[in-house]
Amino acid sequence: MKQALKRLATLGLQRDFNAALKYQFRSRLSQLYRSGNISTVYDIGAHHGKWSLGIKKLMPKASFQLFEANPVCETFLEKTGLPYHRxxxxxxxxxxxxxSNNSTGDSFYPENTELSGAFGWQEKEVETADLDSFALQNHLPSPDWIKLDVQGAELDVLAGGKFLxxxxxxxxxxxxxLPYNLGAPSFSDYLDAFGAAGFLPVSVVEVHQLSAKAGNSPALSQMDLFFERQ
Incomplete structure (x- = not known):
């Protein structure tokens, strides 16, 4: 019982912490949008498009381009009314x-099931493209802001999108x-790669904890970082 109460208290503090982080972040985004710094947004790893719809409310005149690898998400993406690319x-x-197990964890890099507690994964071969060539061929506008959430494949996307x-x-x-996706880069790998690309981390937007369903302690597993060009 004590452990259960402790976990509930920890989760409550975590939610409050994330809420404060998101409030500060949304204020910063509104400021950037009003000052004309953001007019085009790429959502890479869009899943069902909910993130883009939420940001669209903050930036009603901004244009969005959504990218998603999983075909089962296409029906949801159609309903957003935003341009998307499967x-x-x-x-x-x-x-x-x-x-894939048709979740937000779908990736080229399989989840470490000991940490995630998720099962039912299936392997399938998919066609890939590099971002630079795909955007050029489809006459897409260059982004001011890229949201990148592809479960360990972020640096692969970066390597294929150096120009953009x-x-x-x-x-x-x-x-x-933590090694949440097997074979994926480490925390320091990310910072080194984005730093070499000219980006500096300026704020923490959200922190994620391991799922209690997997019987884990409430350790931090991932964090969402906002970078600005140096």
Whole structure:
């Protein structure tokens, strides 16, 4: 009972902490939008598009481009009314094995089930494209802000989008604190790669804890960081 109460208290504090972080972040976004710094947003790893719809309320005149690898999300993306592209972005055009259980954890890099507690994964081969070539071929506008949440494949997308990332002012991405996706880069790898690309982390937007369903302690597993171009 004591452990259960302790976990509930920890979760409550975590929710309050994340709520405060998100409030500060949304205030910063509103300021950037009003000052004309953000007019085009790329949502890479859009899933059902809920994130973009939420940000669209803050930035009603901004244009959005949504990218999602999983075909089962297409029905939901259609309902957003926002432009979307059902494509798996990676380092280059080709094919890769994609691990899916139709959740937000779908990725090229399988989840560490000991940490996530998620099962029912299936492997399927998907076609990939690099961001630079795909955007050029589809005449997409260059982004001011890229939200990047592809479960361990973020640096693959970066490698295939060097030109567009060089034009991007802001970046929001999820970075692991633990080996949550097998074979994925580490926390320091992310910071080194984004730093080399000219981005500096300026704020923590959200922190994530391990799921209690997997019998884990409430350790921090990932965090969402907001970067600005140096």
């Amino acid at each position: 494509i798996a972005l990676s380092k280059a055009k080709g094919k890769r094995v994609f691990h 990332f060089s034009k991007t002012k802001f970046l929001l991405t999820e970075i692991p604190l």
